[in-house]
Amino acid sequence: MNLVIVESPTKQKSIAKILGQDYLVRSTYGHIRDLPTSRLGVNVEDNFSPEYVVLGRAKKIIAELKKILADRPKIYLATDYDREGEAIAWHVTEVLKIKPEQAWRITFHEITPPAIKAALQNPRKLDINLVNAQQARRILDRLVGYRLSPFLWRKVRRGLSAGRVQSVAVRLIVEREKEIAEFVPQDYYQIIGNFVFGQVPGQKIRATLYRLDEEKVEFQQSFNFFATEYKITQTKFTDEKKVAELIKILSTGNYSVSKVEEKPGKRNPPPPYITSQLQQDAARYLHFSPKRTMSIAQQLYEGISLGPQEQVGLITYHRTDSVYVSPLAIESGRRYIAEKFGSQYLSENIRHYRTRVKGAQEAHEAIRPTDVRRDPESIKKYLTPEQFKLYQLIWTRFLASQMASATYQQLIVEITGRDFSGGDFSSAVFRLHGQTLVFAGFRRLWTMAEEEGEKDQAEIVRPAENSRVSAESFLAEKHTTNPPPRYNEASLIKTLEEHGIGRPSTYAPIVSTIILRRYVQLAERKFRPTKLGLLVNDILVKHFNFVVDLQFTARMEKELDEVADGKQPWTRVVRETVQPLEESLSQAKDIARQKVTAEVTTARCPKCGAPLLRKEGRWGEFLACSAYPECRYTARINSSGQPNPAPEMTAEKCPKCGAPLLKRHNWRGRAFLACSAYPDCRYTRSIKDAQDKLS
């Protein structure tokens, strides 16, 4: 029996099923070796030679692999077809001392019988260049992270961290906050005309002022923000009085229909899900955090017991950057569409999507149902409500991706006014732009399109061209330009991904890290930087700009590709990054220690009457007396930034010891009942009061 090694136990099961009796399949559970956590683990003097240690969790699996290794003529390393997968395979051969002539590398993009069998027909040797590209990536990240973090411990506070990915994530949030602060909102007016045409009583049409003579009234402004180009459209009417005068002039004109244009429009379905897109949609439509989405997706991937049958994996792998779909799955999806909806709902040709993600490694398929015939409703009773909702999203999105386009009829009506008394223009064009759905296509299934601003109108009335219309009324609608929105978890991930920063397996953890370090806070699901975040970001931008540059990762990836292609040694890539890093470190080594300025609050110290300060400590913000160290008073702050109210006596008695119960508040600001005999009696009970539930 030959041995096949993969990295995921679920992949192990699927492959074992496909390969049958002749192969023994085992999984590594991810990486098995890494640099040590407690020290640098890289010998910079000796060409960056790494010190690898076996991960604790891998000890057992390695011991087992060693046992079953003997007398295997061939060992197939079937880890993912990407940089990390190649490295895992290499570490396995190193740790298990597998001889080169024994080790065969096989790769595939989909876990289907034809793909796996084809892979076994074409085994190859380990690609040491690709392994070296991974080593360069790993060592570079270690050097950046483990050199910058201690610098921050010395200059700001212990326990802080910095890194190629997290520090850019924080910077995005900081820069956005500046962009919002500097944005000057502008009031502007849109002028609406209500026109009547046809036989009395007539039909009504509502159109917006579009042009005065040849000049359009709307214009677009574009802001070059840190990570994105921000565009806003507004009209040139900003003065309320002038708008009122304009309306007076407009109402003196004679109006007629100058253009009626009808043309077809269409919209294509979105591609099947990749990790980041699933996280975004689950946040938008289901209000799941990326972390939650990944945890539920993991359950769907690992498998659910559907009745008496054994566990069955409902979706393909959920950490992917590829929109590729197995031909078999496309075929069964298309058959399902034709059967359930009719062949008119099928796209004319098979839709092939292109992966747009920068630096995508495309080791897996898109996220899709493993069997489209398991429609969400039919298995609903076996799923938790959350599993059901996420599965439904994935299933629907996949099927929609092979469905026909939605088609529309677009209508543009222009009404021109002339013969005005007063005003410095001779014609004014009002315009109505509407569309009606002709054929739903994929939108029959993918109903999210409506929420994406795809508003359909009922039948729009069509006046005849050149017919006269009467102006019934004009009005000015006031609008204000909006600053760019703060990031939420999903949009932050989207932006990082657009710049090739982070990987599907790290998107959710990145968010957790920057919150854990207290660089940023989530309030009402929006990110804001903390004072600490602002301070650390300032230091990094000032002294280590090249690291927190949006292009840093992109440049690194380009170099790593050259390593993978054998065009340059991996040590050169590391050296070229480490040199400026060390120079910056030595230049910044004598900068003054920075402090997060404590905020003076309006509250007074109950002990000595001095003002209280809001300070950041190891466990978050707390209130401290400004007379420290003479007065050592401190108080906790709950998660909404307020000190908790003092405990309150209630009329209720403790069911355990009979002492009166106190109403207290926990660290989140939530009230609960606790025994006043604490710590002798530790009874507590939740208050099931709607008032205390902030969500």
Next chain:
DNA sequence: CAGTGAGCGAGCTTCCGCTTGACTT
């Protein structure tokens, strides 16, 4: 995740990327 929970407030911290359970925040 669900449900806990009450204080602590300058000493051994930290990176990114693969993978799952463990388990008390």
